[in-house]
Every structure is written in C-alpha cells, then in structure tokens.
Amino acid sequence: GGMFATHPPTLDRMTDLKALAAKQAVTGTPTLxxxxxxxxxxxxxxxxIDDQIKLNDFGATDFLISNLASEGWTAExxxxxxxxxxxxxxxxxxxxxxxxxxxxxxxPGVPVEAWRGLGLxxxxxxxxxxxxxxxxxxxxxxPRALDRAMMSMLAGV
Numbered sequence: 001g002g003m004f005a006t007h008p009p010t011l012d013r014m015t016d017l018k019a020l021a022a023k024q025a026v027t028g029t030p031t032l033x034x035x036x037x038x039x040x041x042x043x044x045x046x047x048x049i050d051d052q053i054k055l056n057d058f059g060a061t062d063f064l065i066s067n068l069a070s071e072g073w074t075a076e077x078x079x080x081x082x083x084x085x086x087x088x089x090x091x092x093x094x095x096x097x098x099x100x101x102x103x104x105x106x107x108p109g110v111p112v113e114a115w116r117g118l119g120l121x122x123x124x125x126x127x128x129x130x131x132x133x134x135x136x137x138x139x140x141x142x143p144r145a146l147d148r149a150m151m152s153m154l155a156g157v
Contacts, residue, residue: 075107
C-alpha cells in the first residue's frame with residue numbers, strides 16, 4: 001500500500017488508456033514532427049546520454065545509439081557514441097571516442113558538450129595542445145558551464 005494504495009494496477013491502467021485512446025477521433029494523416037521533437041529535447045540530450053552510460057551496459061547503449069542512427073547519423077548521435085567510448089577508457093576506446101567527437105563537432109547542431117568530450121579525450125590520449133584548444137572552445141561556447149573551473153584548469157586558462 002502506502003502512497004500507491006490508490007494507484008490502479010498496471011494492467012488496469014493499460015486497459016483504461018487503450019479504451020480512452022480508441023475513443024479519440026483521428027482526422028487527417030498523423031505527423032511525427034520529429035524535427036520539433038528533437039529540437040525541444042536538444043538541451044536535455046547530454047543528460048540523457050550521461051544517464052544511459054551510467055547504466056554501465058555498453059551493449060545496450062551501443063544498440064540504442066545505433067538504432068537511433070538507422071535513419072542517419074547526427075551530431076548528437078556522434079557525441080553520444082563518443083561519450084560511450086570515452087567511458088570505457090582504454091587507449092583504443094579513447095582513440096575511437098576522439099574520432100566520434102571530431103565527427104560531432106564537424107556536424108550541424110553539435111551539443112556544446114562534444115567540445116568538452118573531445119578535449120578530455122585528446123588530453124587523455126596525450127594530445128595536450130589540441131585537447132586544451134577543444135576545452136577552450138567548449139568554454140567559449142558555454143560561458144555558464146557548471147564545470148567551468150575544472151575545464152579552465154585543464155585548458156590552461
């Protein structure tokens with residue numbers, strides 16, 4: 001019981017929602033408005049990816065990213081794959097992450113966090129000057145970054 005004592009069971013909710021949906025009149029051709037949806041979620045994308053990666057299930061996360069990319073790779077998806085590979089941390093994975101981040105920052109609509117990921121990966125891969133330059137770009141593009149102090153230190157600012 002407790003606070004959920006008045007909440008109907010899942011099967012009841014599913015049945016009720018299906019019945020309510022069936023009563024709704026549908027006119028015209030339904031549209032997905034995929035672009036509007038992506039635009040409205042863009043600010044939250046880095047948080048979604050961070051949460052997904054923290055599940056520590058590389059296969060599932062890779063499957064999710066690949067599935068989302070089935071209609072074409074975007075800056076957000078390259079960024080996500082870069083974050084995934086950076087999280088693994090081996091030298092080969094860091095090199096792969098760098099490649100994905102480079103694709104992300106070259107594409108339109110890149111999340112500003114891709115510059116941070118690129119910078120951190122380059123630093124980790126021993127490419128200090130390039131890594132610092134990427135972190136400076138991140139800071140320039142995101143002046144209110146919550147991690148500004150740490151990234152400034154790493155960027156040598």
